[in-house]
Amino acid sequence: MALFRVLGPLRVGPDARNGQLSRPSERALLGGLLFHANRFVSKTRLAEFIWTIPPSSADANIRTYAAFLRRSLDDVAPGLSERLETRRGAGGAYRLGVGDDELDAAVFGAVADEGRARLAAGDPRGAVTRLRRALSIWTGPAGEDLPDTAPVRAFTTDLEDRRTRAREDLAEALVALGDPAAAVADLQLLASGNPLRERPVQLLMHALYVDGEAAEAVAAYHRHRRTLRDETGCDPSPRLQASYVRMLRHTPT
Incomplete structure (x- = not known):
């Protein structure tokens, strides 16, 4: 079970419902260390x-936050603070030692990759099992209680994109298993939440078609086409257009 959690509210400890650090600055420091797990991170970084515009006292403040964090880590497990290392000189840096199975984001990535590999190997049943397990690790938006700074947004956006890919893979595996109806609802959410993203639209069209909802599949294509034209002035990709034509000719792949 993960000891550090960033796929939702930041938590420390084996219980995903508890383990919140009370100080926002302490959470931000831990988040920065977890996003660079096992690597030294400069105080400047x-x-x-922690701050959109770091104050002149940032260096001293970070030292204080690190002291608070060490106490919080020991509250979780005596001696856990020894994982937080300090490097002196050249501005100073910190590193947090984290095992591969101790960070929920790392566990999610490994299990989701297994699911994708199973899907590519023609084993949709194994893919569904692994992808559902991977997605169950999430408890909310990535880093939802961390500050809205540019580096935090960059890391959380990447994590959310990987979550979206796993949801798409799961939908594809469910359709391959002959259960398109189980994939439609989530694909509709993905398509509406990512209006310029092509893959959920293509998967949704296919799932609807094989589920006997050809008219809805056609409507999904045209919604996406209108959105693309309104937002970018472009048409769907040749690949998606070809899928649409095959669907109209009743020869989908």
């Missing part, structure tokens, strides 16, 4: 995680 950590300051960018």
Whole structure:
């Protein structure tokens, strides 16, 4: 079970419902360390995680936050603070030692990759099992209680994109198993939440078609086409257009 959690509210400890650090600055520091797990992170870089515009006292403040964090880590498990290392000189830096199975984002990535590999190997049943397990690790938007700074947004956006890909893979695996109806609702959410993203639209069209909802599949294509034209002035990709034509000719792949 993960010891550090960023796929939702930041938590420390084996219980995903508890383990919140009370100080926002302490959470921001831990988030910056977890996003760079097992690597030294300069105080300058950590300051960018904590503040949009770092104050002149940032260096001293980070030292204080690190002291608070060490106490909080020991509250979770005596001796856990020893994982937080300090490097002196050249501005100073910190590193947090984290095992591969101790960070929920790392566990999610490994299991989701297994699911994608199973899907590519023609084993949709194995893919569904692994992808559902991977997605169950999430408890909310990535880093939802971390500050809205540029580095935090960059890391959380990447994590959310990987979550979206896993949801798409799961939908594809469910359709391959002959259960398109189980995929439609989530694909509709993905398509509406990512209006310029092509893959959920293509998967949704296919799932609807094989589920006997050809008219809805056609409507999904035209919604996406209108959105693309309104937002970008472009048409759907040749690949998606070809899928649409095959669907109209009743020869989908």
